[in-house]
Amino acid sequence: MIRMVSIVIIQVLVLYSMYLAGTWIQNALDLMIPGSIIGMVLLFCLLVTKILPLRWIQEGSRFLLTHLTLFFIPVTVGVIEFSHVFKGKGLLLIPAVLVSTILVMLISGILLDFFMSKRLKKGSNET
Amino acid sequence: MKHSLIEIAFLAFTIGLYLLSLQLYRRWRHPFLTPILTAVTVIICFLIIFDFSYETYMTGAVWIDKLLGPAVVALAYPLYIHRGLLMKYTFPLLLSIVTGVCVGMFSGLFFAQMIGTSQDVILSLLPKSVTTPVAMEITRVSGGMPSIVVVFAMIAGIGGVITAPFLFKWFKIKSDMSRGLGLGAASHAIGTSKALEYGSQAVATSSVAMTISALVASIIIPIIASWV
Numbered sequence A: 001m002i003r004m005v006s007i008v009i010i011q012v013l014v015l016y017s018m019y020l021a022g023t024w025i026q027n028a029l030d031l032m033i034p035g036s037i038i039g040m041v042l043l044f045c046l047l048v049t050k051i052l053p054l055r056w057i058q059e060g061s062r063f064l065l066t067h068l069t070l071f072f073i074p075v076t077v078g079v080i081e082f083s084h085v086f087k088g089k090g091l092l093l094i095p096a097v098l099v100s101t102i103l104v105m106l107i108s109g110i111l112l113d114f115f116m117s118k119r120l121k122k123g124s125n126e127t
Numbered sequence B: 001m002k003h004s005l006i007e008i009a010f011l012a013f014t015i016g017l018y019l020l021s022l023q024l025y026r027r028w029r030h031p032f033l034t035p036i037l038t039a040v041t042v043i044i045c046f047l048i049i050f051d052f053s054y055e056t057y058m059t060g061a062v063w064i065d066k067l068l069g070p071a072v073v074a075l076a077y078p079l080y081i082h083r084g085l086l087m088k089y090t091f092p093l094l095l096s097i098v099t100g101v102c103v104g105m106f107s108g109l110f111f112a113q114m115i116g117t118s119q120d121v122i123l124s125l126l127p128k129s130v131t132t133p134v135a136m137e138i139t140r141v142s143g144g145m146p147s148i149v150v151v152f153a154m155i156a157g158i159g160g161v162i163t164a165p166f167l168f169k170w171f172k173i174k175s176d177m178s179r180g181l182g183l184g185a186a187s188h189a190i191g192t193s194k195a196l197e198y199g200s201q202a203v204a205t206s207s208v209a210m211t212i213s214a215l216v217a218s219i220i221i222p223i224i225a226s227w228v
Helices: A002-029 A035-048 A058-066 A068-086 A088-126 B002-027 B034-048 B054-065 B068-073 B076-080 B081-090 B088-115 B119-123 B133-144 B146-170 B174-199 B199-226
Strands: none
Touching: A002 A035, A002 A058, A002 A068, A002 B002, A002 B068, A035 B054, A035 B068, A035 B076, A035 B081, A035 B133, A035 B199, A058 A068, A058 B068, A058 B076, A068 A088, A068 B034, A068 B054, A068 B068, A068 B146, A088 B088, A088 B119, A088 B146, A088 B174, B002 B034, B002 B054, B034 B054, B034 B146, B068 B133, B076 B081, B076 B199, B081 B088, B088 B174, B088 B199, B119 B133, B119 B146, B133 B146, B133 B199, B146 B174, B174 B199
16 A cells, blocks of 8 residues: 555656646747646657556556646636626627537547548448 | 634535435436536525525635645556557557547537636636536636536536547447447546446547546647637
């Protein structure tokens, strides 16, 4: 148990240092991409090139991703300061978000379905 | 001394409530019982009833907020695990995902302009289909309101998961991969957990879709935002 906890803490620190590196790159190059995303790409590259072994970050990543929800509870509570956004016609934003979500799901899903069926046909012609 | 006590109390309160709502969700698995919804509602009610300001709450809760950055970095882990899928179907996956991101962004922009909301609301609306931590990071960069984007992302997540089974049936989206992709692109992490019902292939596609669309969105949205 203590061993597991310390592994998770150390690996979260490794991930935290990647985040800091990402933020540093963002500031140094004056980019508009969030530093955490740069850190993510950085980590992905290090994993693919095998510079960083997966087991160095595996437990820490699993821990952070399992409890992802916890980390944005504090910011979400901040909605009490912005309740005016959803008053009056702002209420219309809710159906707008719903329709937009449905469009994304349909169009991206149908598009991939189309590509995959073409690929399947091609595959069956070849065999 | 009194201050640090309040800090620790709010920190423990948040973590405790989170764990409790997680138990609740694991027992019934209903989309409306998503832990964040339960926990945030209870915390907001508590703050209002006992007349604490958000600022006071944040003095303690800010420590949780600090883990958001490394959590986004950790998204590289599922992407690395499913990299085989991405390598095999690079072109169809990327094209569908990028299209999804654009549809989400421009339809959001269109509706917001139709309704006629203020600029910072529009900026908070753009990344709604992106996984919540990344959506927050994007709004921080582009100048929207991180607290509001969470609400939009939650509506996109829960709404998408509830409508998905009907959409797949009516529009004959049959393959598990396409279903997973739609769920991941439109409803991020909540969608990915729904994809479990369509098999492991759907989960893999969904988590690839979620991660890649987060990446694409964080590059495109700040640019679009500077035009709005």
